[in-house]
Amino acid sequence: MSARNIGDVILKVDNIDLSFGVMKVLDNISFDVRQGEIRSIIGPNGAGKSSLLNVINGFYHPQQGTITFKGNTRKHMAPHVAASQGIARTFQNIALFKGMSTLDNIMTGRNLKMKTNLFWQALHIGPARAEELENREAAERIIDFLDIQAIRKKPVGKLPYGLQKRVELGRALAAEPELLLLDEPMAGMNSEEKEDMCRFIIDVNDEFGTTITLIEHDMGVVMDLSDRVLVLDYGKQLADGIPDEVRNNQSVIDAYLGVPHE
Amino acid sequence: MEQDTILDTFPRLLQSHVKLRPAQDAMREKELGIWQSWTWAEAAVEIRALACGLASLGLKRGDKLAIIGDNRPRLYWAMTAAQALGAIPVPLYQDAVADEMAYVLDDADVKIALAENQEQVDKLLEIQSRCPALEHIIYDDTRGLGFYQQDFLHEFEQVQRAGIEFDQQHVDFYDTEVAAGHGGEIAIMLYTSGTTGKPKGVILSNDNVIITARNGIIREGLSAQEEVLAYLPMAWVGDNLFSYAQSYVAGFCVSCPESATTVASDLREIGPTYYFAPPSVYENMLTQVMIRMEDAAASKRKMFDFFMRHARRVGVRILNGESVSLKDSLLYKLGNILVYGPLKDVLGLSRTRLAYTAGEAIGPDIFDFYRSLGINIKQLYGQTECMVFICVQPDGEVYADTVGTPAIDVDIKIDDSGEILYRSPGVFQAYHKNPESTASTKTADGWVRTGDAGFFDDVTGHLKIIDRAKDVGKLTDGTLFAPKYIENKLKFFSFIKEAVVFGNDRDFSTAFINIDLDAVGNWAERRNISYSGYIDLAAQPEVCELIKQCVDKVNQDISRDTRLANSQIRRFLILHKELDADDGELTRTRKVRRSFVGERFDVLVEALYSDQPQCHIETEVTFEDGRTGLLAADVGIFNAEVFSASSPARGAAA
Numbered sequence: 001m002s003a004r005n006i007g008d009v010i011l012k013v014d015n016i017d018l019s020f021g022v023m024k025v026l027d028n029i030s031f032d033v034r035q036g037e038i039r040s041i042i043g044p045n046g047a048g049k050s051s052l053l054n055v056i057n058g059f060y061h062p063q064q065g066t067i068t069f070k071g072n073t074r075k076h077m078a079p080h081v082a083a084s085q086g087i088a089r090t091f092q093n094i095a096l097f098k099g100m101s102t103l104d105n106i107m108t109g110r111n112l113k114m115k116t117n118l119f120w121q122a123l124h125i126g127p128a129r130a131e132e133l134e135n136r137e138a139a140e141r142i143i144d145f146l147d148i149q150a151i152r153k154k155p156v157g158k159l160p161y162g163l164q165k166r167v168e169l170g171r172a173l174a175a176e177p178e179l180l181l182l183d184e185p186m187a188g189m190n191s192e193e194k195e196d197m198c199r200f201i202i203d204v205n206d207e208f209g210t211t212i213t214l215i216e217h218d219m220g221v222v223m224d225l226s227d228r229v230l231v232l233d234y235g236k237q238l239a240d241g242i243p244d245e246v247r248n249n250q251s252v253i254d255a256y257l258g259v260p261h262e
Numbered sequence: 263m264e265q266d267t268i269l270d271t272f273p274r275l276l277q278s279h280v281k282l283r284p285a286q287d288a289m290r291e292k293e294l295g296i297w298q299s300w301t302w303a304e305a306a307v308e309i310r311a312l313a314c315g316l317a318s319l320g321l322k323r324g325d326k327l328a329i330i331g332d333n334r335p336r337l338y339w340a341m342t343a344a345q346a347l348g349a350i351p352v353p354l355y356q357d358a359v360a361d362e363m364a365y366v367l368d369d370a371d372v373k374i375a376l377a378e379n380q381e382q383v384d385k386l387l388e389i390q391s392r393c394p395a396l397e398h399i400i401y402d403d404t405r406g407l408g409f410y411q412q413d414f415l416h417e418f419e420q421v422q423r424a425g426i427e428f429d430q431q432h433v434d435f436y437d438t439e440v441a442a443g444h445g446g447e448i449a450i451m452l453y454t455s456g457t458t459g460k461p462k463g464v465i466l467s468n469d470n471v472i473i474t475a476r477n478g479i480i481r482e483g484l485s486a487q488e489e490v491l492a493y494l495p496m497a498w499v500g501d502n503l504f505s506y507a508q509s510y511v512a513g514f515c516v517s518c519p520e521s522a523t524t525v526a527s528d529l530r531e532i533g534p535t536y537y538f539a540p541p542s543v544y545e546n547m548l549t550q551v552m553i554r555m556e557d558a559a560a561s562k563r564k565m566f567d568f569f570m571r572h573a574r575r576v577g578v579r580i581l582n583g584e585s586v587s588l589k590d591s592l593l594y595k596l597g598n599i600l601v602y603g604p605l606k607d608v609l610g611l612s613r614t615r616l617a618y619t620a621g622e623a624i625g626p627d628i629f630d631f632y633r634s635l636g637i638n639i640k641q642l643y644g645q646t647e648c649m650v651f652i653c654v655q656p657d658g659e660v661y662a663d664t665v666g667t668p669a670i671d672v673d674i675k676i677d678d679s680g681e682i683l684y685r686s687p688g689v690f691q692a693y694h695k696n697p698e699s700t701a702s703t704k705t706a707d708g709w710v711r712t713g714d715a716g717f718f719d720d721v722t723g724h725l726k727i728i729d730r731a732k733d734v735g736k737l738t739d740g741t742l743f744a745p746k747y748i749e750n751k752l753k754f755f756s757f758i759k760e761a762v763v764f765g766n767d768r769d770f771s772t773a774f775i776n777i778d779l780d781a782v783g784n785w786a787e788r789r790n791i792s793y794s795g796y797i798d799l800a801a802q803p804e805v806c807e808l809i810k811q812c813v814d815k816v817n818q819d820i821s822r823d824t825r826l827a828n829s830q831i832r833r834f835l836i837l838h839k840e841l842d843a844d845d846g847e848l849t850r851t852r853k854v855r856r857s858f859v860g861e862r863f864d865v866l867v868e869a870l871y872s873d874q875p876q877c878h879i880e881t882e883v884t885f886e887d888g889r890t891g892l893l894a895a896d897v898g899i900f901n902a903e904v905f906s907a908s909s910p911a912r913g914a915a916a
Contacts (some may be wrong), residue, residue, distance in 0.1 A: 004409070140294035145405070150523035152295065176630075195887070203406055 004174040006227065007013045007035030010070060010211055011056065011179060018051055018235075025051045028064065031233065036040045038205055040222045042246075043232035044255060050092060056213070057089050058082040069179070081199045084112055088177035090210065092184045092215075098157030102167050105140055105156055109174025121251035142170045145207075146200060152158070162193035169200060173208075176227040178203070182214035186221060198225060208218045223247060231255070269909040271468045272446035273309075275510040280306045283513055285484065288500055289335040289756075292520035292528055300335060302513070308336075308422070309789030310436055313343035315425025319374060319398050323348030323442070326370045326451065328353045330363070330386075332380020333518045336402050338419060338506055340376045345449060345468075346440050352451045352463070353497040355850045356382065357843075359888055360459075364389035366453050370463055371395040376418075380406040383415070415443070445469040451694060452499050454646050455849040460602040463694030464499075464760070465647045473651040474688035477505035477670035481654065482616055486513035488536045489613070493525045498648040498851065500620070504538050507649070520666050529610030537617040541624035542852065544639070547609055549629055549756050553784050569597035570634075582658045602635045611637050620649030620650075621851065623727075623746075625754035626662035633660065643725065646777050647703065647710055648672075648688035653725045660893065664724035670783060674725065676826075680715040681731040715744075733856070741828035743771065745856060748829065751819060755812040756781045760841050761849075764858050764867055765829060772870035773834040774859065776841055777808055782808070800836045806900060809836055813902040827907035833870045835877075836903055837863075839894035844884045869899055 012034040018026040025046045033039045049234045054060040054066060054119060060076035066073050069085060090111070096105050113135060115122075120128035143152055146166050151159055156167050165185060172180055185201065186194045198221060204210050216222050223243040231238040231246055233255040239246050246252055279288065282580040284303035300308065322612040323326060327344040329337050329351055341351040351369045354363060356378065363385055373395055374853055377383045383401050390396060401407055402418045429436060449468040454460040492691035508699070511518045514536075519528040525668075532791065555566050576590045586594075602866050606612040617632070617639040624641065631640045638657070643665035644650035653668030666672050672686040684710050703711050715731040718724065728734065729746040737743050745763040748771065751762035766772035779799055786793060787803065793799040817830040841847040847859050860867055862881070869877035880894045 046467075137294060140296075144294060147521065149295075149520045192885075206408060207405065 004036060004206065005209075006037050006123070008208070009033070010035045011213075012068040013052075013056065013065070014068070015065040016052075016055060016062045016067075018048075018055060018062045023259035024236050026055065026232075029065075029235075029237050030241055031230050031237070033211060033213055035211055036205070036209050037227040038213060039200070039211075040226040040229045040231065041213065041215050042124060042217070042222055042229060043238070044245050046234070047232040048235045049232055050183055053089060053183055053213070053215065056082075057087050071178070074199075079215065083175065084144060086178035087181065088172040088179075089176040089181035089185060090165075090172050090185060092187065094161075094168055096156045096164060096168055096171070097194075099155055102148060102151050102159075102170070103139060103153060103154050103158055104144065105167055106170045106174045107135065110138060111137075112175060115177045138176075139174055142173050145173075146170050152192075162189050162196075165189070168198070169197075169204075173204065173210075176208075178211060180210050180212045182212065184215050184217065186216060187212075188216055190250050201213060201225060263879060265408040269639060270446070270472060271440070271443040271731065272342050272445060272449065272472075272507075273440040273511050274329055276302070276306055276309065276342055277590060279315045279510075279513050286513070287515040288488070288509070290515060290517040290532075291335050292518070292524070292531075295520075297517070297531070299515075307333075309339045309342045309346065310429065311422040312336075312339055312418075313346040314428040314432075314436060315421035315423075315440075316340075316343055316423075317347055317439075318351070318424050318428040319400075319421065321347055321374055321440075322754065324448075325349045325373045326352050328352050328354055328367055328370070328372040328375040328498060330375060330382045330524060331356050331402065331496070333494075333496055333501070333505065333785065334402060334613040335376065335518055337376065337496060338516070340491075341450070341506060342510075345443070346436065348439060348447060350451050352450050352453070353502070354453070354493075355455075355495050355497045357495075358850065359844065359884075360388045360625070364392045364580040365398060366461060366463075367393040367763060370382070370451060371485065374398045376402070378399045379386065379403040383407060383410070403698060415907065435611070443468070446562065450502065452502065452646050453497065455498075455851045455853070462696055462699055465651055465691040465694055466688075467691055470688045470690060471502075471507050471649050472511060472652055473671075474686070475503060475511045477687070478503070478651055478654075479508055479512050481670050483506065484512050484536060484616070485515070488514035489532055489534045490514060490516045490536050491519065491525075491529055491532050491534045492516050493522075493529075494540075495850070499650055500538055500644075503650045504536070504618075505560050508527065526610070530608065531548065531610075533610060533613040534612050535615045536829075536871050537611065537614050539617070539619060540621045540851075541619050542622070544632060545620060545756070547779055548631055549778070551609070552606065552756070553780065556784070556788075565698045566601055572597055573602060573634035577619070577636060578630060581633055581638060582660070598636070606637065608799070609863065611635075612639070617813075618641070618654075619664075622853070623750040624662065625750075625753065630664045631648070642669075643727065645710075645712060648684065649684050649690075652682075652684050652690065653711070655724070659722065659724070661722060661724065662718055664722060664726050666724050668725075675709070676717060679731065680717065680728075680734075682712045682714050682716050682725070682727075683709040684712065685709050733766075736766055737771070737829060738769050742826055743829050744826070745771075745824070748773070748816065748820065748831065749854070752812065755815075757785065757808060758812060760854060762841075762854050762856055764856075764860060764870070768871065770832040771829045772867070773813065773831045774837045774863070774866065775813075775834055776837050777805065779840070796840060796842055797838050797893075798843055798868060800838060801895075801898065802847075806836060806898060809834075816906050817902055819906035821907055827905075830904050831902050832904060833899055834898050835866060835899045837866075838879065838885060838897050839881060839893055842884070845882075857886055866897060869897075877897060890900065901915055 009032045016026050016029045043049050055062050058079045066075055113218050116128040116131050121204050156164055168226045205212055229243055229246045230240045231252050239249040239252050269278055277793055279302040285301050287299045288302040288305040289300045328348050329340050331337050331693050344351040351361055362688045375386055379434035386399050398414050400416045400421050430814050445468045447468055448465055449471045450466050451463045453463050494501040505516045515534045519525045570699040572593055576586045599791050612636055640660055643653040653665045653667035654669050674684045689710055713731050714727050715729055715734050716727040719726050729744040735743045743765045748763045749761040762774040779796055791804055813831055813834055820830050821827045865879050876896050876898045878896050882890050883893050
């Protein structure tokens with residue numbers, strides 16, 4: 001059924017080293033992400049998965065190595081530059097504005113798309129008005145897409161966890177990213193919520209052609225969703241390949257079954 | 263100018279509205295957070311394009327078009343489009359699992375299916391091999407369907423574009439087809455939910471539907487200015503009457519909610535003047551209000567309690583147009599400003615002139631609550647087999663325990679066994695491919711057996727329904743046993759969601775109870791009782807005691823009627839799972855299938871008729887995605903208090 005187009009490499013990470021003091025978090029990591037694919041990063045707790053995402057979106061600055069996104073090679077980049085280049089993300093611990101409504105949270109994701117200045121926006125006339133309408137429509141399309149119409153005006157702090165995760169995905173989507181980084185989008189969900197979230201991830205990838213890199217612990221989910229899987233363990237790259245290869249890789253099996261480290 | 267034709271088909275009614283009120287809204291739908299609307303003229307253009315598109319796919323007079331999805335303008339237009347071609351729309355329940363759908367599609371020989379979205383398309387693809395007559399599938403929402411390559415799959419707009427082209431090539435086609443239709447032709451086929459056995463396709467002619475719809479409009483004085491929200495399943499006869507047929511006859515606008523989860527807020531935005539809801543919806547609304555009031559500030563709660571007490575005292579009388587004292591009248595007006603008005607606004611019923619309820623008995627408390635607020639809610643009694651209307655309560659003569667007087671042109675008689683029979687212009691043509699059922703339901707001289715037992719009340723002259731005729735049985739001591747009568751009394755408690763009562767040919771009555779997770783959950787939270795989910799909550803000793811009190815009250819109530827006193831509930835249990843349509847325990851319209859439940863949980867039934875204090879059971883359950891799992895629980899069984907007949911005081915049994 002799937003006739004997806006996997007394109008050229010959009011993100012390339014070369015020989016990344018990241019340390020906090022003597023603590024080596026990422027040790028010589030290299031991998032790439034191709035346009036339109038769903039790329040997963042797995043590994044036990046403390047393997048360096050979230051750190052790797054933080055490196056990609058410019059929050060952490062690696063001591064060694066380069067990151068090439070859409071042909072631009074760089075070593076350091078501020079998160080807002082990453083965002084303006086088309087990288088959006090969600091967080092392991094939900095980072096929404098709890099007192100704001102679902103709609104407003106998603107509208108904040110449109111922030112980079114808004115060009116008019118504070119003066120016009122405060123008066124809500126002229127170009128600012130047109131811009132607001134345009135962005136509101138984009139936000140509404142996301143609400144429709146994620147099927148969260150019923151909570152449009154509810155403050156997100158009062159929503160159940162699974163829905164908050166969905167709103168967070170919505171806010172990331174609002175930036176119309178080319179590369180979407182999802183940090184444990186299904187953590188703490190029950191199987192029904194997980195299934196819904198999988199559906200949304202596949203739909204985002206299908207409908208918008210968004211490239212997705214995600215961290216996840218549920219192996220069933222990872223193996224079903226991903227085109228390719230990168231495995232980390234204690235900051236080291238353990239394996240990289242299509243799900244079947246990774247599943248049968250002895251060192252991956254060892255890491256997950258808890259063979260002691262010498 | 264062409265001559266005015268008789269308005270005996272839906273496409274002709276449509277044409278008449280295009281002439282009479284072209285710029286008035288015919289349909290509305292909330293999309294992307296904004297209400298979009300289509301006038302009668304715009305709707306006619308959409309329908310014509312779709313009809314021609316369907317014709318270009320090969321839909322001909324007498325063919326069947328299945329319509330599967332939530333209430334959407336495009337799905338309603340598909341009904342008229344099919345009717346314009348002389349084809350027969352067959353709406354299906356959108357939440358039916360693939361197997362149930364396969365039965366109906368195959369039984370109806372559906373040629374083309376219109377599905378709302380990917381969910382429905384996937385179901386259709388799964389069962390396609392079992393429906394040989396199905397040639398094409400059309401879908402409305404394209405999301406997730408981009409990679410589907412099958413050439414029998416068509417996008418809605420693509421079909422309309424093909425239709426516009428077809429229309430240009432065959433200029434007279436549409437008008438000729440519409441002209442060929444007539445009142446005696448089949449308008450629609452509706453499948454009954456099947457409380458017993460497989461669903462049956464009820465064939466209704468244009469005359470059946472249109473004349474019945476018009477009679478309803480005349481009786482209640484409805485106009486083209488009504489506002490209606492279409493939120494009940496399109497496959498259900500009531501939706502077809504209220505949101506489609508009556509809209510086409512009267513010319514009023516029908517609005518479709520944004521999604522099934524936003525109905526409450528959409529209801530409030532639309533503010534329907536004419537509203538239908540099954541008793542469970544009214545019950546739910548009331549439960550929500552009460553839960554929220556308990557959380558409100560003390561001052562507000564006091565004000566609410568004070569004015570609701572006043573409304574209960576005089577509200578119904580004011581609504582019925584009876585005279586009350588000046589003081590009461592003024593106090594009610596003040597209450598209207600402070601409590602009733604805002605409350606009606608929150609419920610979305612502030613403009614409601616006429617609200618109907620039917621399908622199940624409604625609790626007198628719930629019924630009076632709405633009436634005392636000044637909402638003219640009335641009960642009606644109807645069936646798919648006659649396009650709903652059999653009896654309606656007349657304005658000013660509304661009682662909680664009757665269903666009113668016969669609707670216009672309806673004759674009613676009650677046979678020796680107590681079964682209700684009727685005759686009306688809405689009486690269906692036949693059951694599809696089922697002459698035996700047709701013959702056993704419709705008598706030779708046109709009377710239809712309802713299967714319900716009832717009688718005309720001596721005092722009011724209104725019809726009263728007790729139970730399904732075949733369900734009324736006897737206990738071994740000969741006492742009349744009307745299970746639904748007892749179940750309804752149990753369900754009138756907000757803590758009890760469903761009840762199933764057994765007792766036919768037994769020594770005494772027993773009951774399965776489903777607690778209401780919202781109401782009991784809230785009650786438990788207030789008492790610091792922690793629970794993890796339904797099963798856990800249902801097994802809490804405090805909850806069991808709470809339910810026992812409800813059962814005791816029902817027993818006391820029943821004991822007042824000497825004919826029924828012996829059918830008081832001696833033993834009951836709280837079921838470990840919620841009864842669910844996916845497991846076949848309820849019908850899609852949420853009616854309990856008593857015998858099915860009895861067989862499925864036969865271990866529990868036997869335990870009720872023994873002295874066991876509890877019983878272990880393992881049950882297979884179906885999840886929403888169709889997978890099954892096993893549920894194990896120890897269910898406690900309790901003895902209820904029994905009261906001696908006709909004495910209001912406590913009986914000997916304790």
